[in-house]
Amino acid sequence: MENKKLVVIGANDFQNQLILKAKELGFETHVFAWQDGSIGEKTADFFYPISIVEKDEILEKCKEIKPAGVCSIASDLASITVNYVAGGLGLTCNTPEDSEIRTNKYLMRQAMMDFGVKTPKFKKVSEGDEIDVSGMEFPMIVKPTDRSGSRGITKVLEESGLLAAVENATKYSFEKSAIIEEFIEGEEYSCECISYQGKHHFLAFTKKYTTGAPHFIETGHVEPSDIPEDRQEKIKEEIFKALDSLKIQNSASHTEFKIDNKGNFGIIEIGARMGGDCIGSDLVKLSTGKDFVKMVIEVATGEEPDLSVVSKPVRAEIKFIFTKEDLDELERVKQESPEKIYRISEMELDNMGKTEDSSSRVGYYILTSEKEER
Numbered sequence: 001m002e003n004k005k006l007v008v009i010g011a012n013d014f015q016n017q018l019i020l021k022a023k024e025l026g027f028e029t030h031v032f033a034w035q036d037g038s039i040g041e042k043t044a045d046f047f048y049p050i051s052i053v054e055k056d057e058i059l060e061k062c063k064e065i066k067p068a069g070v071c072s073i074a075s076d077l078a079s080i081t082v083n084y085v086a087g088g089l090g091l092t093c094n095t096p097e098d099s100e101i102r103t104n105k106y107l108m109r110q111a112m113m114d115f116g117v118k119t120p121k122f123k124k125v126s127e128g129d130e131i132d133v134s135g136m137e138f139p140m141i142v143k144p145t146d147r148s149g150s151r152g153i154t155k156v157l158e159e160s161g162l163l164a165a166v167e168n169a170t171k172y173s174f175e176k177s178a179i180i181e182e183f184i185e186g187e188e189y190s191c192e193c194i195s196y197q198g199k200h201h202f203l204a205f206t207k208k209y210t211t212g213a214p215h216f217i218e219t220g221h222v223e224p225s226d227i228p229e230d231r232q233e234k235i236k237e238e239i240f241k242a243l244d245s246l247k248i249q250n251s252a253s254h255t256e257f258k259i260d261n262k263g264n265f266g267i268i269e270i271g272a273r274m275g276g277d278c279i280g281s282d283l284v285k286l287s288t289g290k291d292f293v294k295m296v297i298e299v300a301t302g303e304e305p306d307l308s309v310v311s312k313p314v315r316a317e318i319k320f321i322f323t324k325e326d327l328d329e330l331e332r333v334k335q336e337s338p339e340k341i342y343r344i345s346e347m348e349l350d351n352m353g354k355t356e357d358s359s360s361r362v363g364y365y366i367l368t369s370e371k372e373e374r
């Protein structure tokens with residue numbers, strides 16, 4: 001009999017879409033997460049209150065469950081556990097021994113550089129180290145090596161700002177280290193792909209909007225992007241090479257990059273998982289008509305991803321709410337073009353005007369409309 005058990009790592013809102021899709025496909029879902037009242041605790045067929053970082057404990061339990069696949073969406077931390085557990089069970093995944101180059105910003109830069117992928121100059125500093133940026137040019141950006149969601153990030157214009165930026169980044173870092181990188185100029189985008197058996201399939205480019213300096217918190221995303229058709233092939237080629245450098249073979253991926261006004265291209269970072277912020281779970285499906293969440297399950301269960309178009313592609317946009325003005329804008333959209341509203345999240349009104357990183361935004365809404373002719 002066909003094995004229809006699927007293990008999902010994580011139970012929050014984003015993961016819930018994966019749980020629901022798995023159930024729709026006829027899987028019995030076994031979900032692991034820290035118990036905190038997340039929605040997945042209720043939607044799962046079987047819920048195990050084990051934190052997603054308890055890799056060995058989860059692996060032991062999964063040896064009893066004997067699933068067809070292990071998967072997760074949109075979380076680096078969860079992806080480490082996915083590969084560890086799937087690897088331990090002999091299931092399709094990315095090599096668990098290379099998880100660090102896919103999640104540590106310094107090791108990632110190093111792996112890309114060693115493979116011949118173009119990278120800005122970079123350096124690692126740990127708490128208490130002397131900061132030496134000789135050979136590098138300002139502006140620079142300083143980030144914790146091992147955090148996400150724009151935590152602890154600062155753009156630095158000159159030498160005098162470095163120390164405070166490094167102290168701030170190391171404070172956030174689990175390993176008390178920061179990476180200092182030369183700043184890549186330009187507009188920001190991401191590229192959403194699915195890889196199976198080492199072959200990469202392009203799905204979409206996303207245009208990203210951020211608050212800009214100093215903290216670069218994402219304010220919205222749009223698909224399709226405005227990247228000219230004739231530039232896209234070359235960019236895909238470089239991204240596929242970068243995916244190879246990180247040994248991304250069996251998973252979704254989310255590559256963040258910038259293009260400056262001269263057409264120069266530079267990679268910011270890569271997640272060996274779907275893009276968060278509803279990019280992987282919603283925008284890709286809306287803008288391409290292809291079922292990305294289903295593909296993640298297919299790859300995890302050792303099947304070729306189904307790239308067929310199953311719904312009409314539309315323009316899709318997510319907007320994040322930071323302030324009262326943003327909420328007013330949403331009210332305006334509700335009045336003037338309610339047909340565009342695809343989803344409105346719950347609002348954490350306590351965060352209003354106090355957003356410091358992407359976890360402290362107030363909420364979001366997703367809009368769709370007919371694709372513009374290009």
Ligand SMILES: Nc1ncnc2c1ncn2[C@@H]1O[C@H](COP(=O)(O)OP(=O)(O)O)[C@@H](O)[C@H]1O
Pocket residue numbers: 120141143147148149150151153181182183184185188210215216256268269
């Ligand atoms: N080298 C860089 N040059 C220009 N902008 C950068 C650079 N590194 C990071 N950024 C900006 O900071 C944001 C967050 O950095 P990122 O490395 O993606 O960390 P996080 O894991 O927090 O998303 C990016 O989306 C980008 O806007």
Ligand SMILES: [Mg+2]
Pocket residue numbers: 149256269
């Ligand atoms: Mg990022």
